[in-house]
Amino acid sequence: MEFTVGQIAEVLSGTVEGNAALRIDRLAKIEEAQAGALAFLANAKYEPHLYTTGASAIIVSQTQALKQPVAAALIRVDDPYLCFSRLLEFYQQTTRTGRRGVEDPAFLGANSSIGEGHFRGAFSYIGQGCTIGSDVLIFPHATIGDRCRIGDGTIIYAGARIYADTIIGARCTVHAGAVLGSDGFGFAPQPDGSYHAIPQIGNVVLEDNVSIGANATIDCATLGSTIIREGSKIDNLVQIAHNVEIGRHTVVAAQTGISGSTKIGDYCVLAGQAGLAGHLTLANRTTVTAQSGVGKSIKEEGQFLQGSPAFNLRDSLRANAIFRQLPELARRLDVLESNASATEKS
Numbered sequence: 461m462e463f464t465v466g467q468i469a470e471v472l473s474g475t476v477e478g479n480a481a482l483r484i485d486r487l488a489k490i491e492e493a494q495a496g497a498l499a500f501l502a503n504a505k506y507e508p509h510l511y512t513t514g515a516s517a518i519i520v521s522q523t524q525a526l527k528q529p530v531a532a533a534l535i536r537v538d539d540p541y542l543c544f545s546r547l548l549e550f551y552q553q554t555t556r557t558g559r560r561g562v563e564d565p566a567f568l569g570a571n572s573s574i575g576e577g578h579f580r581g582a583f584s585y586i587g588q589g590c591t592i593g594s595d596v597l598i599f600p601h602a603t604i605g606d607r608c609r610i611g612d613g614t615i616i617y618a619g620a621r622i623y624a625d626t627i628i629g630a631r632c633t634v635h636a637g638a639v640l641g642s643d644g645f646g647f648a649p650q651p652d653g654s655y656h657a658i659p660q661i662g663n664v665v666l667e668d669n670v671s672i673g674a675n676a677t678i679d680c681a682t683l684g685s686t687i688i689r690e691g692s693k694i695d696n697l698v699q700i701a702h703n704v705e706i707g708r709h710t711v712v713a714a715q716t717g718i719s720g721s722t723k724i725g726d727y728c729v730l731a732g733q734a735g736l737a738g739h740l741t742l743a744n745r746t747t748v749t750a751q752s753g754v755g756k757s758i759k760e761e762g763q764f765l766q767g768s769p770a771f772n773l774r775d776s777l778r779a780n781a782i783f784r785q786l787p788e789l790a791r792r793l794d795v796l797e798s799n800a801s802a803t804e805k806s
Contacts, residue, residue, distance in 0.1 A: 462483050462484065462485045463483070463484050464480060464481055464482065464483055464484070465478070465479065465480050465481070465482045465483075465484060465498075465516070465517045465533045465535065466480035466481065468484060468498065468517070468535060468547070469535045472519070472535060472537050472543045472546070472547075473537070474519070474535045474536055474537040474543070475535070475536045476533060476534070476535055476536075477533065477534040477536065478517075478530075478532065478533030478534055479533050480533065482516045482517060482533055483496065483516075484496060484497070484498045484516060484517060485497075486498070487499075487544075487547060487548065487551060488515065490506055490509045490510070490513050490515060490518065491506065491509045491513065493513050493514055493515030494514040494515070495514055495515075495516055496516055497514070497515045497516060498515065498516065498517045498518070498519070498547070499513060499515040499517075499518050499519070499532075500518060500519035500520070500540045500541065500543070500544035501518055501519070501520050501521075501524065501540060502521075502540040502541035502544070510526075510530060511527075511528050511529075511530060513532060515532050516532060516533065517532055517533040517534070517535055518530070518532045518533075518534055518535070519534075519535045519537060519540045519543055519544055520534050520535070520536055520537075520540055521536065521537070521538070521539075521540055522536045522537065522538055524536070559579040559597055560577060560578070560579050561579060561580075562579075562580045563580065563581050563582040563584075563600070564582065565582060565583060566580040566581065566582060566583065566584045566585075567584070567585045567586060568580070568586045569586055569587045569588035569589070569590065569606065570588045570589075571588055571589045572586050572587070572588060572589060572590040572591070572592070573590070573591055573592065574586070574590075574592040574593075574596065575592065575593045575594030575595070575596065575612065576594045576595075577594050577595040578592065578594065578595065578596045578597070578598070579596075579597045579598065579599075580598045581598060581599045581600035581601070581602070581618065582600045582601075583600050583601045584598045584599070584600060584601065584602045584603070584604075585602070585603045585604065586598070586604045586608075587604060587605045587606035587607070587608070587624065588606045588607070589606055589607045590604060590606070590607065590608045590609070590610070591608075591609045591610070592604075592608075592609075592610045593610060593611045593612035593613070593614070593630065594612045594613075595612055595613045596610055596612070596613065596614050596615070596616070597614075597615045597616065598616045599615075599616065599617050599618040599620075599636075600618050600619075601618050601619045602616045602617065602618060602619065602620045602621075602622070603620070603621050603622065604616070604622045604626075605622060605623045605624035605625070605626065605641070606624040606625070607624055607625050608622055608624065608625065608626045608627070608628070609626075609627045609628070610628045610632075611628060611629045611630030611631070611632070611668065612630045612631070613630055613631040614628055614629070614630060614631060614632040614633070614634075615632075615633045615634070616634045617633075617634060617635045617636040617638075617674075618636050619636045619637050620634045620635070620636060620637065620638045620639075620640075621638070621639045621640070621641075621642075622634070622640050622641065623639075623640060623641025623642060623663075623664070623680060624641065624663075625641070625663040625680075626640050626641045626663055626664045626665075626666075626680075627663065627664070627665045627666070627685075628640075628666045628670075629666055629667045629668035629669070629670065629690070630668045630669070631668055631669050632666050632668070632669065632670045632671065632672070633670075633671045633672065634666075634672045635671075635672060635673050635674040635675075635676075635696070636674050636675075637674050637675040638672045638673065638674060638675060638676045638677070638678075639676075639677045639678070640664045640666070640672070640678050641663060641664045641678070641679075641680045642677060642678075642679055642680065643660040643679060643680065643702075644660045644662075644679040644680060644681065644682055644686075644701060644702025644703070644720060645679065645701060645702070645720070646658035646660055646682050646702060646720075658682060659682075660679070660680050660681070660682050660702060661680075661682070661683065662680050662681025662682055662683050662684045662685055662686065662702070662703070663680050663681065663685050663686070664678050664679075664680055664681075664685065664686045664687075664688075665685045665686070665687045665688070666688045667687070667688065667689045667690040667691075667708075668690050668691075669690055669691045670688050670689075670690070670691065670692050670693070670694070671692075671693045671694065672688075672694045673694055673695040673696035673697070673698060673714070674696045674697075675696055675697050676694050676695070676696060676697060676698040676699075676700070677698075677699050677700070678694075678700045678704075679700065679701050679702040679704075679720075680702060681702050681703045682702050682703060683703075684703060685703075686700065686701075686702055686703055686704050686705070687704075687705045687706070688700075688706045689705070689706060689707050689708045689710075689726075690708045690709070691708050691709040692706050692707070692708065692709060692710045692711065692712070693710075693711045693712070694706075694712045695711075695712060695713045695714040695716070695732075696714045697714050697715050698712050698713075698714065698715070698716050698717075698718075699716070699717045699718065700712075700718050701717075701718060701719050701720040701721075701722075701738070702720045702721070703720055703721040704718050704719075704720065704721065704722050704723075704724070705722075705723045705724065706718075706724045706728075707724055707725045707726035707727070707728065707744065708726040708727070709726060709727050710724055710725070710726065710727060710728040710729070710730070711728075711729050711730070712730045713730060713731050713732040713733075713734070713750070714732050714733075715732055715733045716730050716731075716732065716733060716734045716735070716736075717734075717735050717736070718730075718736045719736055719737050719738035719739075719740075720738045720739070721738055721739045722736050722737070722738055722739065722740045722741070722742070723740070723741045723742070724736075724742045724746075725741075725742050725743050725744035725745070725746060725761070726744045726745070727744055727745045728742055728744065728745060728746045728747065728748075729746075729747040729748070730748045731747075731748060731749050731750040731751075731752070732750045732751070733750055733751045734748045734749075734750065734751065734752050734753070734754070735752075735753045735754070735768075736748075736753075736754045737753075737754065737755045737756075740754060740755075740756065740757045740758075741757040741758070741759070742754070742757070742758050743758050743759055743760055743761045743762075743763065744761045744762075745761050745762045746758050746761070746762070746763050746765065747763070747764045747765065748765045748766075749764070749765065749766040751768070752765055752766050752767055752768055753767075753768035767779075
């Protein structure tokens with residue numbers, strides 16, 4: 461597909477500096493782009509490429525100053541990164557529209573319905589009593605259990621496993637190998653030291669516009685629902701235990717583990733390899749830095765947490781600064797003790 465620079469600027473509500481008639485047929489990174497490509501500049505460290513890139517057009521900020529002439533046409537917008545991401549979304553959607561119909565073999569269970577414009581890949585499985593919306597893409601070897609509900613425009617990638625009774629909203633993405641609805645880790649200890657499995661009879665609910673990364677696992681609730689609320693994004697290899705609730709527009713990075721019944725607020729950030737104990741509450745807009753371990757509830761909004769156990773980021777940085785000085789402090793203490801001992805002997 462081809463568009464002119466002017467057409468792209470109109471879609472992005474931007475203004476053009478340069479030749480608005482230039483034709484664009486692909487998107488590229490600014491340092492690699494060639495003629496016919498559209499790139500963007502959002503990070504100042506890439507500014508030198510603005511003057512050397514082969515791109516035909518570049519999306520830049522309204523306030524971007526030019527230190528020398530630029531060969532490419534410029535599309536000035538308020539937020540270059542956001543605008544470029546929207547173009548990527550548009551490109552992704554247009555490339556997927558060709559996937560329609562049903563490949564053979566694919567299984568659709570009794571009393572299940574699926575809307576118009578859908579795609580079902582080879583060896584995909586849909587159980588009994590499912591309700592699936594329009595424009596849903598289900599790629600090969602994906603499995604959807606009985607009584608599931610999936611909203612319009614959702615994509616289930618190859619090899620994803622959706623257990624029975626899972627509810628997935630509209631425009632969600634479940635990447636390859638993800639598992640939604642597996643048993644929560646519930647076992648009752650017995651007097652003889654063994655464990656008795658507690659049946660997990662709840663489900664998993666994803667609200668609209670949720671993304672689940674590859675090989676992430678979300679356990680079903682013991683009772684009720686494990687819930688990922690609207691707009692939240694879960695990275696690859698994340699473990700979310702039974703009865704967890706994740707608020708709206710929260711992001712959870714790879715290898716994070718969240719224990720059972722923990723409630724996470726809206727607009728939170730959990731960085732890579734963060735760990736959260738069970739039955740906690742994290743207030744809205746809490747940020748947990750990488751490899752931090754949270755062992756108690758956070759009630760004040762907007763906190764930055766670091767360390768294990770995690771505490772306020774500023775205090776953590778101060779503590780780390782002191783920790784780095786411990787070898788020198790220990791050496792000085794040894795000198796003082798040695799001097800004191802020598803004085804006593806004299």
